[in-house]
Amino acid sequence: AQSVSQHNHHVILSEAASLELGCNYSYGGTVNLFWYVQYPGQHLQLLLKYFSGDPLVKGIKGFEAEFIKSKFSFNLRKPSVQWSDTAEYFCAVNARGGGFKTIFGAGTRLFVKA
Amino acid sequence: DVKVTQSSRYLVKRTGEKVFLECVQDMDHENMFWYRQDPGLGLRLIYFSYDVKMKEKGDIPEGYSVSREKKERFSLILESASTNQTSMYLCASSPGDNSYEQYFGPGTRLTVT
Numbered sequence: 755a756q757s758v759s760q761h762n763h764h765v766i767l768s769e770a771a772s773l774e775l776g777c778n779y780s781y782g783g784t785v786n787l788f789w790y791v792q793y794p795g796q797h798l799q800l801l802l803k804y805f806s807g808d809p810l811v812k813g814i815k816g817f818e819a820e821f822i823k824s825k826f827s828f829n830l831r832k833p834s835v836q837w838s839d840t841a842e843y844f845c846a847v848n849a850r851g852g853g854f855k856t857i858f859g860a861g862t863r864l865f866v867k868a
Numbered sequence: 869d870v871k872v873t874q875s876s877r878y879l880v881k882r883t884g885e886k887v888f889l890e891c892v893q894d895m896d897h898e899n900m901f902w903y904r905q906d907p908g909l910g911l912r913l914i915y916f917s918y919d920v921k922m923k924e925k926g927d928i929p930e931g932y933s934v935s936r937e938k939k940e941r942f943s944l945i946l947e948s949a950s951t952n953q954t955s956m957y958l959c960a961s962s963p964g965d966n967s968y969e970q971y972f973g974p975g976t977r978l979t980v981t
């Protein structure tokens with residue numbers, strides 16, 4: 755069965771610090787990969803996605819993620835976080851050819867100190 | 869913009885009550901989903917539907933049922949609510965093409981007492 759593992763449940767950073775949130779998945783086939791973000795009091799929304807091509811994908815608000823197939827990883831990065839990045843971040847995986855079911859990780863709560 | 873709306877933001881029900889959670893999307897999406905979101909567990913899929921009157925069980929369907937009579941509307945039903953169903957319920961939709969990107973509603977926080 756597919757699973758998604760997010761390494762950190764809570765991360766606290768100061769503004770301007772660099773961010774890297776880990777995500778690993780277990781599935782041997784081809785996958786579609788996503789990072790979703792939920793800001794306080796707001797809907798869950800797509801941050802970025804990877805389907806194919808360049809394994810380094812860029813999303814909104816300066817976020818990027820790198821797909822490393824050999825490591826089954828899709829880590830999220832941002833060089834310099836802002837207070838407004840305080841949110842919960844979810845990694846998600848969809849097995850290509852496996853229908854529309856998407857598996858979500860447990861989430862990482864990021865708190866950025868001003 | 870895709871809009872996914874849910875009938876209630878907050879709901880308080882008693883144990884044993886029948887509960888209906890409604891979700892409506894306005895973008896003619898083929899697929900709709902119901903998740904529950906619990907701290908430390910992320911989003912867990914309850915049911916999804918890929919067409920009108922079609923439904924598939926997700927990972928945690930026990931105690932829930934769904935109904936999709938119209939393309940834009942997907943209802944989650946708790947036949948007899950229990951305290952362990954206290955949670956945040958999220959509805960989502962996605963197009964029928966190969967994008968797989970999901971659009972989420974604001975969620976319904978259900979408390980069962």
